[in-house]
Amino acid sequence: MASENEWRAAMDPLRPPVYVCLRRKPSSDGKLHRLALDGRLDKPEWDHVPWSEPFVDIEGPARKPAEHPLTRFKMMHDDSHLYVGAELVEPKIWGTIRTKNATMYHENDFEVFLDPDGSRHNYYELELNCLNTIWELLLHKPYKDGHAIENPYNLPGLRTAVFVDGVTNSPQSACTKWTVEAEFALPDLVQFDAMRRRTATAGDVWRVNFSRVQYALETVVDADTSELRYEKVPDRREDNIVWAPTGVVDIHRPEKWGFVFFSSQQELPGGEAELESAMAEFLREQIAMERVLDTIYYDQRAFCQRHGGFASAWEQLYPDPAAFPHADLLAQFELSAPTISCQSELGETSRVCFGGTRTPSSSAASTPRDGAVDSHGTPRRRLYVPALDLDDEDAEDPALSVLSPRSRDIRRREAAGVFRTFTASVRSTTQQWNIEHDA
Template structure:
């Protein structure tokens, strides 16, 4: 006699990926903020994992490498990034313009990790910056306050190649940003002191990379400024340090963890 046994197999949803973490080491010396990452204090600071598609590992790997590193001093959080790029270009020169309309590098920082009152920074290859503050995520009814520029912030870009010159192939551009603790007090319940080793903040990084074309010998993103983008059409690449599992950087609960170590 043949016995047939039916098995009920439950299909469970895949668990969400755990946000990445980065051990941010203390440094007695601070680098010169000039975009050049050859300062001695950067030598032993570990690079992050290479950035991946914002939606996660199910997507194709980015076309160009992006990575970051961080250190902290008694005065500031210092962030460096290296963005491989064969065609380095930028168009936006006005401070607090919508920088992601160019290729850019972005920082999202929530020191207390509550998803409220968080900071965003964007920079293009020209060194133009945009700073803003979100009271909460857009999906939760949040609004952005533009131009919340931190008075002591310092930033710089270094180009390995030629900026806005399509006649050659470039290598990369690198950035350095120093964010003083005293300026971050508005995001930390008025706490202007340096963090303590062992503290953990929420942070993430994004790179927006546009397809481009040449118009009269100049770079122009596709689609051009002002063109309509249909719902669901994302002509730009979004590469991030810790995947968001959606094309949306404003999910602070998905951001990675910045861990301060001695």
Template sequence: MNRSGVPEPRIEYAPKHYLCKRAGQPLVLDGRVDKAFWDAAEWTDDFVDIEGDLRPKPGKRTRVKMLWDDDYFYFAAELIEDQIWATLTERDSVVFYDNDFEIFIDPDGDSHQYYEFEINALNTVWDLLLVKPYRDGGPPVNGWDISGLKTAVFIDGELNRPGADNRKWSVEVAIPWTSLKECAEGGRRPAPGEFWRVNFSRVEWQTEVQDGEYRKVLNPETGKPFPEDNWVWSPMGIINMHYPELWGYVVFAGGEEQQPFTLPEDERIKWELRRLYYRQRNYYEAHGEFTQDMKQLMGEDAWSIQPVIETTRSLFQISAPSSDGTALICIREDGKLWRE
């Protein structure tokens, strides 16, 4: 088991939220997002840098729409771009070596057993299942595929042609619940009013034109490409998408008018437990054991919970009562959250 330190994100806990409405008709995928199917869906907020306010706003707009029905979870993404390129054509390639669009889904919000999906402008996809985040030992299951997946890409311009009048590329994705419910609570699709944790990322490399082709700009000091930009819907406060606790809340609407989203109090309790998990893991990295001293972990910060900690030399569990007092919310050394 991985017991390395876990960097604590530099961000206030305020994940984005989105009301996902029911689709009113079947989707015929062609990659275009300007058709009647998507009219009922609102755009998300424009993407920001993965570190949030710590970094400048992206220079190119990215936004997403979502819908759902009994069979699929639907996504539409619009990526403004004047340099539209892609090179990878084999499924399950490391697609983020190209510019790409990515979807992350944690159905039950426990930060374990979640999905990652990536697609480039050639409609090449990489889909994988994460048993745990990499910080907790992973591993990724690359052999897992989304059975029944449907995707399409539309190029408003010309692919891999420098100098073309490029405006944007857009993506449509339909993921069947038969694949997603594998990691969902109760092994089912969501019910109206429930939420799943979701985030999106856009990877953008610095490029230049050499010999009539797009090439990544190399850092003259290292001879390697400059690091890519990562633009996201819900900011992470750290350059790492694999902190599922910071992804947005997607609420699935039914036919009736949905009340405005308010972050449930239990979600704030989970976040405070998560912060203690970060600190306990970092204490272990420094001292080779977990501490039972809650004051050591809590410091002088303000907390709304009165947690209980149980430890052995190599394991820990921290718990706090739920907001209604009927259950305990717990977190352990590998980051898994649960109620009991």
């Protein structure tokens, strides 16, 4: 439909930004002391750490070229911790939520999203406001994939601090900004890295995003105290200001989040040199492979909406082979033809190559159950979802599988090449990436 096509056209040009996370410098005595968190980023420990690019609207600058207040972040790491600093320029600093793990995004806040293994599932979210009230969550799946959330999900080693340059909740006072410091214990984050299962080290790449939820405020007179206070402008949507735009008002699109590269260097020139080496060695190729798989993922989701399941044959998804939009990336990076495989709900698997045909494998489910024989001693084959009686005394033709109504519906749909799960894969000479999805 047109709206989907318009969004895809706006989303596809969005390229995830890349940030170099430098190592923290030791103090003048050569030691790394525990960072004194006070929310300020103008202390010596942060001096060598570069700022990110200013945040943009979540829909992307092309789709929504809005002017937003300056928002940016810094990151650094050492052997035991990951540090995040953020600056949010704002003349009206407002927040009322003081209860830990209360829903935060109904007021102005700053949000951190960490996906260490880049799986796009099992990622961590932190939200906090200008009062240093925090809310932590674990998302096993993002909302668009049938979300599964643990709320709250508090990390034992997290420390945060906020500094307000001005006076919070005071229309009479001049304010300029509020700044955030967050310290994550690296062992706390290993649980989100199913691929490496270790703490972050130099050379690692994480998928990360940051978001600022910002409401337009007006000054009103409090009816009870007769004092001035802020409240949200009625009937005005919040602004979502992010580091890596997703193309739609939904921050939970991990495939569009930025890349954070962990450097062994303490100065930016050295860190950028390491990043360029990683880009040449694997990261540029990885980004291309993810773009190929992302296209298949979104096209499969659109196919599923129309047909109630995923395509199992390439020609179903792309009737015109020339219509696949990233054939240039396959050629540029000498990638394999992408493959699609589907797992039947009845135990059968089909596999299809780029431009190829679907070839069903033999079904393990056709193996007869122990002891299931007819009166002549011939094994009976059955495929039950759910299972029927054990011996099928009343079966008219014991040689045929007896299918439940649900099994017949599944068989009918899958005979048309429409399945409820799929896996897409693409390979290079050095790496392979897969994307899996179920309906």
